[in-house]
Amino acid sequence: MxxxxxxxxxxxxxxxxxxxxxxxxxxxxxxxxxxxxxxxxxxxxxxxxxxxxxxxxxxxxxxxxxxxxxxxxxxxxxxxxxxxxxxxxxxxxxxxxATCPLVSKVHVEAQRHYDAGREIVLIGHAGHPEVVGTMGQLPEGAVQLIETVEDARTFTPRDPSNVAFVTQTTLSVDDTAEIVDALRARFPQIAAPHKEDICYATTNRQEAVKAVAARSEVLLVLGSANSSNSVRLAEVGRRSGARAYLIDDADGLDLAWLDGVRTVGVTAGASAPEVLVEGVIDRIRESFDVTLDEVDTARETVSFKLPRVLA
Structure with a gap:
C-alpha cells in the first residue's frame, strides 16, 4: 500500500x-x-x-x-x-x-523622477536583465542600485531631500518592505511609486506560498534557477516554515525529500508552465496515495494586449 x-x-x-x-x-x-x-x-x-x-x-x-x-x-x-x-x-x-507592461510602468516612473530632477534609487538585484533594462532607461550614473538594507543605510545622496525610489517587479515583498523602511527612516521625503512596483503576480504568488508553506513540511517550487520570482518563492517558503526546493521539472524531484512527510506544497514561478506542475504531481502519485487540495488566495483577471502588428 x-x-x-x-x-x-x-x-x-x-x-x-x-x-x-x-x-x-x-x-x-x-x-x-x-x-x-x-x-x-x-x-x-x-x-x-x-x-x-x-x-x-x-x-x-x-x-x-x-x-x-x-x-x-x-x-x-x-x-x-x-x-x-x-x-x-x-x-x-x-x-x-515583449517587455511586461508592469516593467514598462517602472521605466516611465524612473524617467518621470529623472525629469523632475530627483536622484533615483532602484531596489533590485545587480545583473538581473530587468535591472539592467531599468537602469538603461537613463544616463549612466542617474540610478543608484540598492540590494540590501545595509545598502539603504549607507547610501549617500547628493541632496537627501530630493530622492525617489523604484523597484524591480519580482522581489521579495517582505525584504523590499524592510529596505523601503530603512530608506524612509533616513529620507522621510523620499518619493515613492504611485502604486507598488512589485507586480501583482509576484505579490499574489508569495502570499499563496505563505498560506501553503505554513501547512506543509516540504514545498516544491517549479521554476528555473535564473528566475528571480521563482527563487523568491522558495525563500518565502523557507521563511514560512517549510523545507523548500526549487526544481526545473519532475526530473529534479528527489522522492527521498518526501520520506515520512504527510503534507507537501506545490507552486510554480510566474514563468513556469502548468504542465510542469502536472508532471510533478504525476511523479508523486507513482509512490504515494495523493489527496489534492487547492489553496486559493487570490483570483487573477489581468491580461495584456499584444502589439498591434501581431494582434
Missing part, C-alpha cells in the same frame, strides 16, 4: 499575464514572419519555455548585433535598456517589444 500524502496546490501559481503575452509575441511572430525570429535574451526565465520556442524557430541572442538585420528581433519580458531599440532602429530592423 502506498503511503498517504496531501498535496497542497498554491493558487495563483505559474504564468502571469506578462509572461503569457511575451510567449504569445514570439509564437505569433514566428507564424507571421516565418523562422528564424531572433529574441534578445531569454524571453522569460524558464528552460522549458525557451527550449520549446527554439524548436519552433526562435533564436536567442544576448545582443541586438548578434541578429541579422533582415530578421525580426523581439525584446524579452524583462525589458531592455534604451540602447537596444536604438541599435535596432539604426540597423533598420523590425523589432517587437
Amino acid at each position: 502506498k503511503p498517504a500524502l496531501t498535496v497542497l496546490l498554491a493558487t495563483p501559481r505559474g504564468f502571469c499575464a506578462g509572461v503569457d503575452r511575451a510567449i504569445q509575441i514570439v509564437e505569433r511572430a514566428i507564424e507571421k514572419y516565418g523562422a528564424p525570429v531572433y529574441v534578445r535574451h531569454e524571453i522569460v526565465h524558464n528552460r522549458h519555455v525557451v527550449e520549446r520556442l527554439k524548436a519552433m524557430g526562435a533564436v536567442f541572442v544576448e545582443e541586438v548585433g548578434e541578429a541579422p538585420a533582415d530578421r525580426p528581433i523581439i525584446f524579452s519580458a524583462h525589458g531592455v535598456p534604451k540602447s537596444a531599440p536604438a541599435e535596432a532602429r539604426s540597423r533598420r530592423m523590425l523589432y517587437l517589444d
Whole structure:
C-alpha cells in the first residue's frame, strides 16, 4: 500500500499575464514572419519555455548585433535598456517589444523622477536583465542600485531631500518592505511609486506560498534557477516554515525529500508552465496515495494586449 500524502496546490501559481503575452509575441511572430525570429535574451526565465520556442524557430541572442538585420528581433519580458531599440532602429530592423507592461510602468516612473530632477534609487538585484533594462532607461550614473538594507543605510545622496525610489517587479515583498523602511527612516521625503512596483503576480504568488508553506513540511517550487520570482518563492517558503526546493521539472524531484512527510506544497514561478506542475504531481502519485487540495488566495483577471502588428 502506498503511503498517504496531501498535496497542497498554491493558487495563483505559474504564468502571469506578462509572461503569457511575451510567449504569445514570439509564437505569433514566428507564424507571421516565418523562422528564424531572433529574441534578445531569454524571453522569460524558464528552460522549458525557451527550449520549446527554439524548436519552433526562435533564436536567442544576448545582443541586438548578434541578429541579422533582415530578421525580426523581439525584446524579452524583462525589458531592455534604451540602447537596444536604438541599435535596432539604426540597423533598420523590425523589432517587437515583449517587455511586461508592469516593467514598462517602472521605466516611465524612473524617467518621470529623472525629469523632475530627483536622484533615483532602484531596489533590485545587480545583473538581473530587468535591472539592467531599468537602469538603461537613463544616463549612466542617474540610478543608484540598492540590494540590501545595509545598502539603504549607507547610501549617500547628493541632496537627501530630493530622492525617489523604484523597484524591480519580482522581489521579495517582505525584504523590499524592510529596505523601503530603512530608506524612509533616513529620507522621510523620499518619493515613492504611485502604486507598488512589485507586480501583482509576484505579490499574489508569495502570499499563496505563505498560506501553503505554513501547512506543509516540504514545498516544491517549479521554476528555473535564473528566475528571480521563482527563487523568491522558495525563500518565502523557507521563511514560512517549510523545507523548500526549487526544481526545473519532475526530473529534479528527489522522492527521498518526501520520506515520512504527510503534507507537501506545490507552486510554480510566474514563468513556469502548468504542465510542469502536472508532471510533478504525476511523479508523486507513482509512490504515494495523493489527496489534492487547492489553496486559493487570490483570483487573477489581468491580461495584456499584444502589439498591434501581431494582434
